[in-house]
Amino acid sequence: MSDFVIETTGLRKSFKGHAALNGLDLRVPAGSVFGFLGRNGAGKTTTIKLLMGMLRPDSGTARVFGLPVSDPAAAIEARRRIGFVTEDKELYPYMTVDQVIRFTRPFFPKWRMDLEQRYLKMFELPLNRKIPDLSKGTRSKLMLLLAVARGAELLILDEPTDGLDPAAVEDVLREMVARSASDGTTIFFSSHQLPEVEQIADHVSIVDEGRVIVADSLDDLKARYRRLHIVFETEPRTPVKWAEGVEHLHQEGRSVSILASRNVEELLEQARSIPGTSVEQFPVTLKEIFLEHVRAN
Amino acid sequence: MLWMKAWLETRWRLLFALGLPLATLVLRATGGLTSAQDAGRMMGAMSFFSIFAAVYLAGAGVRTQSAFQGMQGLHGSTYFTLSLPVSRFRLLAVRAGLGFLEITGINAAVIGAAWSLFPLVRANSTPFDLLQLILAAVVCTTCFYFVSVVLSTFLVEMWQTFGSLFLIGFAWWAVSRLGLPPSSNVFRFGADASPLITHTLPWPAMVVSLIASAVLLLTASKIVQTREY
Numbered sequence: 407m408s409d410f411v412i413e414t415t416g417l418r419k420s421f422k423g424h425a426a427l428n429g430l431d432l433r434v435p436a437g438s439v440f441g442f443l444g445r446n447g448a449g450k451t452t453t454i455k456l457l458m459g460m461l462r463p464d465s466g467t468a469r470v471f472g473l474p475v476s477d478p479a480a481a482i483e484a485r486r487r488i489g490f491v492t493e494d495k496e497l498y499p500y501m502t503v504d505q506v507i508r509f510t511r512p513f514f515p516k517w518r519m520d521l522e523q524r525y526l527k528m529f530e531l532p533l534n535r536k537i538p539d540l541s542k543g544t545r546s547k548l549m550l551l552l553a554v555a556r557g558a559e560l561l562i563l564d565e566p567t568d569g570l571d572p573a574a575v576e577d578v579l580r581e582m583v584a585r586s587a588s589d590g591t592t593i594f595f596s597s598h599q600l601p602e603v604e605q606i607a608d609h610v611s612i613v614d615e616g617r618v619i620v621a622d623s624l625d626d627l628k629a630r631y632r633r634l635h636i637v638f639e640t641e642p643r644t645p646v647k648w649a650e651g652v653e654h655l656h657q658e659g660r661s662v663s664i665l666a667s668r669n670v671e672e673l674l675e676q677a678r679s680i681p682g683t684s685v686e687q688f689p690v691t692l693k694e695i696f697l698e699h700v701r702a703n
Numbered sequence: 704m705l706w707m708k709a710w711l712e713t714r715w716r717l718l719f720a721l722g723l724p725l726a727t728l729v730l731r732a733t734g735g736l737t738s739a740q741d742a743g744r745m746m747g748a749m750s751f752f753s754i755f756a757a758v759y760l761a762g763a764g765v766r767t768q769s770a771f772q773g774m775q776g777l778h779g780s781t782y783f784t785l786s787l788p789v790s791r792f793r794l795l796a797v798r799a800g801l802g803f804l805e806i807t808g809i810n811a812a813v814i815g816a817a818w819s820l821f822p823l824v825r826a827n828s829t830p831f832d833l834l835q836l837i838l839a840a841v842v843c844t845t846c847f848y849f850v851s852v853v854l855s856t857f858l859v860e861m862w863q864t865f866g867s868l869f870l871i872g873f874a875w876w877a878v879s880r881l882g883l884p885p886s887s888n889v890f891r892f893g894a895d896a897s898p899l900i901t902h903t904l905p906w907p908a909m910v911v912s913l914i915a916s917a918v919l920l921l922t923a924s925k926i927v928q929t930r931e932y
């Protein structure tokens with residue numbers, strides 16, 4: 407058994423000639439809280455649908471729990487172990503909260519009644535109310551209940567906090583971390599809310615134009631990346647040829663701002679070796695890393 | 704649980720598809736039938752209702768169906784259904800199965816009501832002939848039902864209904880030009896091939912309908928299993 411719950415290799419998928427995935431390689435370690443980031447249309451939802459066996463790749467492989475999910479029978483087996491929150495949080499409009507829970511429960515032999523009751527209470531879900539009468543936030547909470555109570559080993563959550571108020575976001579994030587910590591559940595979630603990802607994820611992957619452009623543990627990523635602010639005594643007449651590791655450079659007069667992804671010490675030394683130069687280094691946020699990469703891409 | 708979902712999805716449609724012919728029968732009963740031609744016309748109208756019910760109650764398969772007539776595309780909850788550990792064939796089969804049971808119920812109720820309410824309809828026929836007519840109606844409308852099931856696998860509801868009615872209308876036009884004997888014509892089960900008149904089942908038409916239904920079900924199953932949502 408692989409250490410990775412999700413593994414994709416060279417995944418490609420096109421819709422009407424437009425490449426949604428362009429050789430996506432992804433590895434999600436077992437037990438991780440994995441943030442899957444990208445702009446709108448970057449390929450996040452397509453990836454998720456492929457992992458759920460709803461779409462078939464044009465080429466490449468996708469495995470969940472080692473099962474090839476492009477095979478319908480294997481996908482059913484994988485889905486038995488996956489909790490899923492859809493992007494639009496839509497549920498059956500003719501059912502009440504109680505009915506949709508009772509509908510979902512029998513499909514999952516490991517259904518967690520304790521979690522069902524806990525979430526019903528915590529999210530104050532109205533059992534007898536019809537789905538269309540729920541706010542999007544309440545539907546998001548209900549979907550989370552339906553995903554988590556499956557007793558799943560893997561939660562695939564597409565924008566799980568979308569539509570939630572800040573207090574509910576905190577509740578949901580706390581629960582996601584709690585599930586990972588207490589049951590070892592792997593959580594793979596997409597989000598546009600970078601502070602949220604930074605708050606709970608231990609691994610992140612940034613996808614752009616259907617390819618993974620950054621993938622690492624969040625700690626390693628933040629340890630590797632630094633922003634360097636360099637102020638020269640006088641504006642350099644010729645551009646400085648910096649050592650490797652510069653992801654992005656912005657110069658304004660005597661001042662240079664560098665986002666470095668590696669070789670930070672070497673870059674610092676290089677900057678300090680220029681007479682009359684002052685150098686400062688700052689830690690970077692995930693948002694900075696994300697923005698620099700997708701802009702550069 | 705898929706049966707419960709299918710039932711919740713179709714109950715209002717069932718009520719409508721059952722209520723319309725029953726209301727017509729009750730209204731007609733107040734005036735009464737005065738001739739055998741009247742009775743024939745009314746049973747012809749009931750055949751139309753049977754076919755309409757078959758189209759209207761056709762299974763959506765994987766898709767979430769609206770209460771009456773959806774005008775929009777795929778409902779987002781379809782993805783919730785697809786996230787369940789269930790094969791697409793099972794989703795299709797359960798939904799199609801429930802629709803088929805509902806059509807059986809509608810045919811039994813409507814034909815039974817017509818037979819009970821109008822002495823001219825039951826003249827020269829026995830309760831056994833009535834049962835034969837119900838069976839013939841169910842089997843002959845099955846092929847129309849599966850036309851709609853096939854279209855439901857790739858069309859939105861509005862086009863599924865109109866498309867099915869168009870195809871069935873075209874088939875009626877084409878078949879009427881073939882000069883088939885009534886017993887071989889799937890459209891004649893309530894008219895001159897009716898067991899109330901012939902006292903026998905229209906076997907050739909029923910066999911044709913069953914073969915066509917099997918082919919259509921296989922087609923729907925193939926589409927559902929290969930289609931990307």
